[in-house]
Amino acid sequence: ALVLALTNPYQVLFWLTVGVGLLRPGELDVLARLPVVGPELAGTLVVATGSPALIGGFFLGVLTWIVGFPTGLVAAERRIETFAPIVAVGSAVVLAGFGVYFLYDAATTLTALGA
Template identity: 65%
Template sequence: MASLPITALAGVIFGLALAAPPGPMNAIIAEESVVSGWTAGFRAGLGAMLADAIFFVLTLAGIVAVLDRAPIVRPVLYLAGGCLMLYFALGAVREARAATSFTETGRTAATGFRKTLVLSLTNPYQIGFWLTVGVGLLEPGTLDVLAYAPAIGEALAGTLIVQTGSPALLLGFFGGIAVWIVAYPAALVAAGRRVDAFAPAVAALSAVVLVGFGALFLVLGTLRLT
């Protein structure tokens, strides 16, 4: 079994592995970062991280599992999340048209924070994570950390197994997310300052990602209701 420092490091890796893959939250963080600066991108990341903290508390209280037992909950969340993503995609399109270069000024940093918080709280995948893997993090046992890495998880299964239910693992997990929401906007800002066309391009790409996920969520929600 891994030692305490290794367990904490495993938590960091796990948090990074879950926070880094492309998706609607990272699309919003990217848009906020290149259009309004690092602070806006960081605040957007904090919104998603706060949602995970809320789900963590609700998982401890057993409320998330209770909500999941109601058959109507997930379809409604899919539909609500899909509509929100499409709405935010319209905003990203407007940003893509308006942004001619990288700028530190623009919308208030609270805008992205509200977007990611609301989207995360209505994200069935995020709720599903806390109903499955999240519960496993809290209960005493073991976790095959690298098995959850996107694309390469199958090949890395069994490489790093740590004890769950450990405060070190949970602190490391949220620490990994924190590292991502600090470093990711910083990298985008650095790139944006070098290339003026980067801001509208990222805003446009964010719109495409949000439309794609929004459409997917609407289809999944409709299918689950029928």
């Protein structure tokens, strides 16, 4: 997995672009670059790049995502497995109801045309 991660072009490009910007000391005004409202929001969200807190927070966020996303998927799967039969039965009832209604509508239309 390490070789796959090291040779992944997306990761390499990320660290060569955004990653270098995170590591270089300085400041980044995040909202100033927005196309329409940038000038009004300039100075609202300024991030100090190159700080240990930013780098630590970044990796803590990655770790949280790595653990939290699969945990969320497992929890969602359990809920879906319990909820899926209810949705299937409800869908079958609605489909059968419309089928009966269409048959009734066709029968009354044919009866009205024949009279």
